[in-house]
Amino acid sequence: MTPESPVQPAPSGDAATDRLLLGKRIRHFRGRAGLTLDALGERVGVGGSQLSLIENGRREPRLTLLQAIARELGVDPAELLSPEPPDRRSAFEIELERAQSSLLYQQLNLPRVRTPRTLSDEALESLVGLHRELSRRSRAAAATPEEARRANTEIRLWMRERDNHLPDIEKVAEELMARIGHTTGAVTHREVAVLAELLGFTLIFVDDLPSNTRSITDLENGRIYLPPASIPGGHGLRSLALQAMAHRVLGHDRPASYAEFLQQRLQINYFASACLLPETPAAAFLQQAKQDRNLAIEDLRDAFGVTHEAAAHRFTNLATRHLDLxxxxxxxxxxxxxxxxxxxxxxxxxxxxxxxxxxxxxxxxxxxxxxxxxxxxxxxxxxxxxxxxxxxxxxxxxxxxxxxxxxxxxxxxxxxxxxxxxxxxxxxxxSTCPDPACCRTPDGELLDRWDGRAWASARMHAHVLSPLPTGTFPGVDDTEMYEFLSKHAV
Structure with missing residues (x-):
């Protein structure tokens, strides 16, 4: 296969795919040990045909059998259970199996393509490439402005059902801030840098970030690239850095749809806010202010050194849960x-x-x-x-x-x-809106004076007719991002 073609990591979480991955690893180590199916089967007490079913992902071995296979192959059982494909061809075979199991492919009503050894590497790579492009085009077709608005609405309603409060993220954020010794007050830039180090990252400020990115994370080298300055006071830089870290903390994979991208965006924003205004001290501050009948967004803002908008958002996270408001x-x-x-x-x-x-x-x-x-x-x-x-x-x-x-x-x-x-x-x-008479219908005098005697050239927002960007990360040019990473990885 050509070295230029990237191999996708093996998908996880699908039982059939996991069985196939296990089978591929068993076959790989059996070949390395120079054993046939029958020879290995004789050593572990099963027939070669049964091992063939396991290696083809059609049957899952019992734990005792898996341990026996590992022993005879001279590897640790954990090696057989690794989530990494054993070789490049296996990675493509697993990706093809996963693609052909998708609803998108099933809707085409096409036959399933098997991957015997007689199928050349080039043909296998071409099939996988076609499936990737089919999936990409399907996502692009769905990412219309209307679909994006629907997805955004679903997320807003989902959050309203939860009173805008996500306890799992609250817990993770509070535990991390406690680990770096932060208890209350404004989070410093130094504390954000220490948290990054704790998570295996270094914060690097550059002045050549691609214009369509807020930050870029180099996962290979553990670097988070940020702009050299943000809004006055640098509040935005702390939040941007925390948002970038959140993807790792929350275990995000590449978004498979625009809806998933929006969900991830919500979660990283929430995480950053929960770090800058940790739940326990922020709730205590608000509870005291309520007791004093002196609740004010500006006081929450100043107490934790964030922007007014960040304080207002955070207030909505905590108000119902902690203030019964x-x-x-x-x-x-x-x-x-x-x-x-x-x-x-x-x-x-x-x-x-x-x-x-x-x-x-x-x-x-x-x-x-x-x-x-x-x-x-x-x-x-x-x-x-x-x-x-x-x-x-x-x-x-x-x-x-x-x-x-x-x-x-x-x-x-x-x-x-x-x-x-x-x-x-x-x-x-x-206000009587949506009654048009409230504020949308001109009064009689204005109508009599100007109706039919005026014409305006409307200002159209550029996004109205534009399709949503469809890169790996919506709105980000992959080429520009990868060129940036290559430049700074030296």
Whole structure:
């Protein structure tokens, strides 16, 4: 086979594939020992035909038989159970078997191709390559904007069912932070570097990361490449490094679909947040603030040295579990389009036909939009909003990026406002959305004056008609990434 063709690691977790892998390893060591099937069978007390079934992955040997085979072949039983294919051809044979067992291939209603020794290496490699391309094209076809929105919606609803709290990741993060001696307060850059060393990584800051990557991990050499600077204060660098480590900590494999990519993205973001604001001290801080009736996102932000958005997200992770509060959070641009949102308090977000909130325009009366009407936007803004689903109180922080102004809103139902700073605000609005008369239909005077007398050239976002990127990691150019790694691995 040509050395340029990469060999994929043997898949795990499939019983049939695991049996085949075991059989391949037994055959490999039997050949190395110079024994025929009948000769080995005579030594371990079974027929050669039975061993053939085992070597072809059609039967799983008992533990006692496996130990006897290992003894006669002069290897440790653990060698036979290794997850690594014994040679290059075996790796391709196993990958082909796995591909032909997939639902995608079965739907084609084509015959199964066997892999006898008479099948040349080149033919086997070609078959595997075709299956890889078939799988890639299937993923690419599924990764339409609509499918991505559906997947994102499913994840949002899945998190809402869990009150935005993932206890398994919380436990892992807290145990790791305890191992490096962090107990409370802001996590330092040095502590993040120590954690990386604990996990077998070195953090390296470079100024030539590919433009479509936030970080790149060299698994072979244990290096995590990061940009030399991030947002003021470097908060983003700590989070980026923790997110990169999270893939190893959480045992991620390469994403097989865009939905899996989004799920992994959620998990690494959660892990980073749980490291920067560990559950035990962060929950204790919030519980004391609630007892004092002085809950404030800005205080959580300052106590743990993170961004306002990170603090707001983390508040949603802990509020229901530790404070018995149901909450909502959303980020919106100045024009009112939702960039992301979470709620388990019934906040009536607008949704599209897929159930997605991203890109939907919120009511002009909501706090996340009225906050932009202030002359002074440097302080927290508080507001009560009457909606068809009830009255909500919210705290808003506004900011600016290169892409424009944005707001971060975190709030609760009216009855829970008593626990928060800013509950005494006199600002109150009434929203009747989705009723078009609320804020989407011009009043009669404006209609009479301009209806049919105006024309606008709409600004279209570039992503509207663009297909989702389909590299190994969505949005990342594989060639550019591999060239970067080769350059820095020297």
């Amino acid at each position: 149901r909450v909502h959070f959303y980020r919106t641009e100045a024009a009112g389009a939702l960039l992301r949102g979470y709620e388990n308090d019934g906040m009536p977000y607008p949704v599209d036909g897929t159930g997605s909130v991203e890109g939907q325009v919120i009511c002009r009366k909501w706090a996340g939009r009225t906050a932009f009407d202030r002359t002074n936007r440097t302080s927290e803004f508080y507001q009560y909003t009457d909606t068809p689903a009830g009255t909500y109180w919210a705290s808003v922080q506004t900011g600016e990026t290169e892409q424009g102004a944005f707001s971060l809103t975190c709030g609760v139902r009216f009855d829970d406002a008593k626990w928060f700073r800013g509950r005494d605000t006199q600002t109150r609005t009434v």
